[in-house]
Amino acid sequence: MPQTTFDVFRYQPDTSDEAYRQKYELEHGEDMTLLDAILRLQNEQDGTLAVRYSCRSAICGSCACKADGKTVLACMTQVEDLKAQNGDQAVRVDPIGNFKPIKDLVVDMEPFWTKFKSVKPYLIPDSDPPEKERIVSKEAMQKIYNESKCILCAACYSECNSLAADAEFVGPAAFAWGFRFAADERDGQRSQRAKLYSGEHGIWDCTRCMYCNERCPKGVDPRDAIEKLGGIAFQEGLGMRDAGGRHAKAFLVSLRTGGKLNETLLVPLTQPLKAPFDLPFALKMIQKGKAPSPLPHKIRRLDEVKKLMKSVKETI
Ligand code: SF4
Ligand code: SF4
Structure with missing residues (x-):
């Protein structure tokens, strides 16, 4: 059976203001996910180890964390794959980046939700809804299909260079949602959205590092959404303001x-x-x-x- 050392970030504000690292040894099966490993550590060795999770199926996005410095969903990451990649018998586990830890691997997601809400992530039609459902063509939905896959796990925020430099930067996931609605043919706020997204801390502040595309576990490609929002800003006559x-x-x-x-x-x-x-x-x-x-x-x-x-x- 494989044996792995887990080198885990610890922060227990009830007992100390200082963060520290703790190592755990675990013997486990070949096909153990990182989330299952953390939960076993919590159940069998240390009940104080805090982690956030819910669905265990890469749907809820709660268990995002860093494994060997790269943001992953713990539930869709195999421990043995991590070891094969780093060539070591140990795995380093940290909370996601660009967020304040609350306890161990649990971070304060409030700034993420505030920014998410700031892009108005819902349809705002400019006329009353039809009596029956409004049919949208497959081609029209295809344009926003990628962005509709976002599960709000914040892996992209964790890796974002612009956010590291400017905590007010709205960020990749919120912009992916922004594009999802700006490009929806049922929405009536395309021009207002272009204005909202291209202001201070907006789309033009992205450094184009592409880490959000690289680390998104659902293939949303938020950087591409930001680029398309730039296109919309130009179409709406706002491109040259910034x-x-x-x-x-x-x-x-x-x-x-x-x-x-x-x-x-x-x-x-x-x-x-x-x-x-x-x-x-x-x-x-x-x-x-x-x-x-x-x-x-x-x-x-x-x-x-x-x-x-x-x-x-x-x-x-
Ligand atoms: S864009 Fe991808 S990485 Fe970012 S929150 Fe959505 S699913 Fe997670
Ligand atoms: S490409 Fe832009 S939004 Fe994506 S991680 Fe880099 S700076 Fe952030």
Whole structure:
């Protein structure tokens, strides 16, 4: 039978303000999930070990935690897989990141729910409902299918770099829900939602690190939802109000005109008021051969890039 050492984050505010780590040994079957292992530790060795869980079936999202530094759902993670990945007989277990621990692996989810509510995660139709149900085509639902799979486990928040730098950043899951309703043809608030989501701490503050896509256990791809919300902001005429939106536009203009990034366009298009002050610095860089050529450049197969851009546009 496999034997595993579990190196667990402990925080027991009733007895001490200091967090500490505790190691437990457990002999278990080959196919034990991390959640079952934690529950066995709690039942057999240490009744004070706190963990949050409910369905045990990757549906409720309660048991998200970090295993060897990566956020997972404990109920859908095999202990033996973790050991095979880290090449060790030990597994390190921590609460999810970007949240305040309340006790051991249990964190305070309040900021997550506040942000979730702030995006108005429900339909707001602009007319009275029909007498009978409103039928939505399969194609229309397909556009929001991915985002509808979110189980609010907060694994994406746990890994989010923007949240680590700015606790007010609205965050990947809330934006996935935001897109789910902004792109729903029954909703009447597309323009208002675009405004709500592209303000301070909004979609343009995402660093595009992609960790939310990588760690989401349900394949929601929240970063893609944020990108699509950026598209909606432009469609609603709001894209150029934020430096982040203008930065994205500079990439778009570069690709349309030359097929690749023209760095020289980035500063003047993103920060037009600041650009003149950066001119002496830019000239110095050109002098030292550290700046890209300011002359427009074009790749050979620009048509291919334009075709790609067209197909991306059509998916929004
Ligand atoms: S987007 Fe994915 S990781 Fe984020 S809360 Fe929803 S299911 Fe969890
Ligand atoms: S891509 Fe954006 S939202 Fe997703 S984890 Fe990175 S910073 Fe956060």
